[in-house]
Amino acid sequence: MSTPDLxxxxxxxxxxxxxxxxxxxxxxxxxxxxxxxxxxxxxPKDLEVFRSGAVPVEPGTPKRRAPWAARMEARLVAGxxxxxxxxxxxxxxxxxxxNDIYLEVITPAMRSIGARWAAGELExxxxxxxxxxxxxxxxxxxxxxxxxxxxRGTVLLGGPVGERHSLPLAMLxxxxxxDGWEVSDVGVDLPPESFILAAEDIxxxxxxxxxxxxxxxxxxxxxxxxxxxxAMPGVPVVIGGVAVRDAEHAMALGATGFAASADAxxxxxxxxxxxxxxxx
Ligand code: B12
Numbered sequence: 380m381s382t383p384d385l386x387x388x389x390x391x392x393x394x395x396x397x398x399x400x401x402x403x404x405x406x407x408x409x410x411x412x413x414x415x416x417x418x419x420x421x422x423p424k425d426l427e428v429f430r431s432g433a434v435p436v437e438p439g440t441p442k443r444r445a446p447w448a449a450r451m452e453a454r455l456v457a458g459x460x461x462x463x464x465x466x467x468x469x470x471x472x473x474x475x476x477x478n479d480i481y482l483e484v485i486t487p488a489m490r491s492i493g494a495r496w497a498a499g500e501l502e503x504x505x506x507x508x509x510x511x512x513x514x515x516x517x518x519x520x521x522x523x524x525x526x527x528x529x530x531r532g533t534v535l536l537g538g539p540v541g542e543r544h545s546l547p548l549a550m551l552x553x554x555x556x557x558d559g560w561e562v563s564d565v566g567v568d569l570p571p572e573s574f575i576l577a578a579e580d581i582x583x584x585x586x587x588x589x590x591x592x593x594x595x596x597x598x599x600x601x602x603x604x605x606x607x608x609x610a611m612p613g614v615p616v617v618i619g620g621v622a623v624r625d626a627e628h629a630m631a632l633g634a635t636g637f638a639a640s641a642d643a644x645x646x647x648x649x650x651x652x653x654x655x656x657x658x659x
Pocket of ligand 1: 482485486489490491492493494497506507510541542543544545546547548550551587588589590591592593594595596617618619620621622637638639640641644
């Protein structure tokens with residue numbers, strides 16, 4: 380017979396800490412617990428993992444880098460928005476940069492959730508709930524990416540008709556803002572005509588970024604690239620996102636350029652500013 384789960388009060392007693400301290404461990408994803416009938420339950424094996432130090436007690440302790448992404452994933456899967464924000468705060472307090480929170484914490488957590496959903500391990504409702512929490516985290520973090528001073532130019536970002544993955548676009552927008560660009564994020568599922576109107580409205584348009592996460596919207600992405608290039612000659616139209624395999628795929632979709640990541644795109648944009656006719 381297996382040993383029964385402990386209540387969080389019992390787990391706190393075993394650990395010799397106050398209940399609220401044990402609760403904080405759960406919130407930070409340090410101690411795995413599940414909620415049953417309104418109370419937290421800790422499996423003896425999870426308590427052992429915690430006690431063995433496999434997950435460090437103090438976030439950011441030297442030489443034992445805290446597994447922030449795994450903790451974030453646990454909070455997102457549990458639907459625990461407060462705990463997820465706690466992970467963000469703990470990671471920042473331990474010295475993580477804002478970019479790291481997006482690229483090293485939230486992104487791997489969301490990708491893993493996507494893989495687990497695709498493998499049939501997680502219900503779609505769990506993935507949707509996790510997306511909602513990620514959206515709120517981005518909403519709170521976004522304003523911190525703002526840079527003072529003159530903008531380097533404006534980048535227009537959006538996704539084609541049918542595309543529903545707005546989170547990648549929102550994170551990309553903040554990462555570029557953090558790099559000194561003004562960003563106009565017109566969102567996903569946008570008809571080419573509206574995208575073009577938004578482009579025509581920008582005086583200092585440096586480049587257009589099209590985001591494609593779902594291969595189902597590939598044909599619409601190609602139509603969007605063609606329409607943008609016809610309406611905005613000379614403006615680089617770069618495509619990226621998890622559904623774009625490589626530069627060859629990007630060219631086949633009619634883009635003028637490809638970037639495999641937000642960092643790669645930022646580097647390309649910097650080259651445009653340094654040499655205005657270089658293209659992206
Ligand atoms: C959350 C999510 C959803 C949410 C989206 C919520 C939202 N508001 O965004 C919902 C539930 C709506 C959803 C729906 C679907 N989804 Co979904 N989803 C995801 C998931 C789990 C996370 C996406 C995310 O937030 N990633 C985190 C971001 C930051 O990471 P990122 O994509 O790497 O973004 C970075 C870079 O790619 C880059 N980048 C992004 N865009 C661009 C653009 C340019 C120009 C450049 C330079 C760079 C760049 O910069 C970003 C920031 O660093 C992914 C899993 C995954 N691997 O991404 C699946 C995933 C993208 N979804 C998938 C699928 C299959 C679907 C559905 C078809 C499911 C279905 N049967 O209904 C639908 C399709 C909807 C549609 N038509 O678009 C597949 C896509 C496979 C494919 N390539 O076609 C994935 C990969 C899951 C999987 N493992 O199978 N999904």
